Amino acid sequence: MDLKRVLSIQSHVVSGYVGNKAATFPLQVLGFDVDAINSVQLSNHTGYKSHKGQILNDSELKNIFDGLKLNNLDRYSHLLTGYCRSESFLLEIASVLKHLKSINQQLIYVCDPVMGDQGTFYVPQALLPIYKDILIPLADIITPNQFEAEQLSGIKIFNERDAFMAMRMLHNIGPSIVIITSLCLENCSKLIIMGSMKGSPSEYVRFEIDKLDAFFHGTGDLFASLLLAWLYKFPENVKIACEKTLSTINMLLAKTIEHSISPDSCKYEVPLSARMELRLVQNLTIILDPPEICKGELV
Numbered sequence: 420m421d422l423k424r425v426l427s428i429q430s431h432v433v434s435g436y437v438g439n440k441a442a443t444f445p446l447q448v449l450g451f452d453v454d455a456i457n458s459v460q461l462s463n464h465t466g467y468k469s470h471k472g473q474i475l476n477d478s479e480l481k482n483i484f485d486g487l488k489l490n491n492l493d494r495y496s497h498l499l500t501g502y503c504r505s506e507s508f509l510l511e512i513a514s515v516l517k518h519l520k521s522i523n524q525q526l527i528y529v530c531d532p533v534m535g536d537q538g539t540f541y542v543p544q545a546l547l548p549i550y551k552d553i554l555i556p557l558a559d560i561i562t563p564n565q566f567e568a569e570q571l572s573g574i575k576i577f578n579e580r581d582a583f584m585a586m587r588m589l590h591n592i593g594p595s596i597v598i599i600t601s602l603c604l605e606n607c608s609k610l611i612i613m614g615s616m617k618g619s620p621s622e623y624v625r626f627e628i629d630k631l632d633a634f635f636h637g638t639g640d641l642f643a644s645l646l647l648a649w650l651y652k653f654p655e656n657v658k659i660a661c662e663k664t665l666s667t668i669n670m671l672l673a674k675t676i677e678h679s680i681s682p683d684s685c686k687y688e689v690p691l692s693a694r695m696e697l698r699l700v701q702n703l704t705i706i707l708d709p710p711e712i713c714k715g716e717l718v
């Protein structure tokens with residue numbers, strides 16, 4: 420049987436699209452059942468002027484997962500994890516993962532090691548050794564950004580050669596697929612994305628895309644979910660999986676900007692943050708069959 424069932428442990432926001440709200444719909448559109456555990460439940464993402472809500476702790480995660488186990492609801496094809504804020508919660512995820520792998524040895528763990536961006540941590544720095552020593556060695560696919568790749572590899576990335584070295588170092592920790600989701604090198608008007616598969620003869624795939632003059636929330640989570648889905652379809656082809664992922668995101672971001680400046684949006688969605696929420700549900704057909712707009716090169 421073709422098992423396409425993801426356990427996704429990420430943030431939930433009541434309004435808007437980050438974390439599980441950004442990951443679930445695209446995965447469902449691409450044919451996956453998604454069981455979402457919400458690591459936090461917030462009114463909205465943290466880029467708004469305020470937010471309210473609750474945080475799930477490690478024993479609450481264990482409790483929910485025990486419920487799944489008691490009913491034999493613990494057979495998944497994938498575990499996907501994103502933004503988490505505490506050491507104990509990450510350690511509990513490691514226990515969940517070990518159990519899931521004991522039920523399905525083929526389970527694929529996609530780990531987005533969300534820790535920070537542009538030189539700063541936005542989670543406690545104590546999470547770094549847990550990602551590095553416990554979760555990343557158990558992960559099959561990881562999607563760090565530049566800062567996270569630097570922290571995990573111990574290599575400061577100034578140019579593409581440094582990025583290759585960091586990726587090699589990350590492969591040595593365990594994962595067979597490493598994608599650095601955004602690199603801002605000499606020319607910051609462009610974003611470089613790099614991917615590699617351990618042992619692949621063609622080694623690295625590289626993308627260069629125009630950086631839009633806007634700041635989005637949830638794009639990292641969207642990236643990890645789309646990559647999971649497209650790598651399922653093309654398990655041996657990181658280039659095609661990244662092309663599908665990036666083409667989808669590019670189109671969705673263009674639609675998001677287009678919407679944010681439309682008269683209706685300006686009238687009814689008062690803070691700019693609300694107008695800039697990702698336009699996912701309105702663009703289902705793009706997710707299902709993305710136009711080929713981002714082409715990667717093998718290097």
Ligand code: ATP
Nearest residue numbers: 533563564600601629630631633638639640642668
């Ligand atoms: P995470 O924080 O989850 O580890 P990340 O910080 O790399 O991930 P983003 O910076 O949001 O996540 O990038 C994910 C993808 O979103 C990029 O690969 C790119 O395709 C797209 N993206 C995000 N911001 C922009 C932008 N300003 N212009 C163009 N593309 C963007």
Ligand code: PLP
Nearest residue numbers: 430437464465636637638639640
């Ligand atoms: N989770 C929460 C609680 C957030 O506030 C945000 C972004 O603001 C995210 C996840 C999404 O992070 P990214 O934009 O890196 O995908």
Ligand code: MG
Nearest residue numbers: 535536564639
């Ligand atoms: Mg980010």
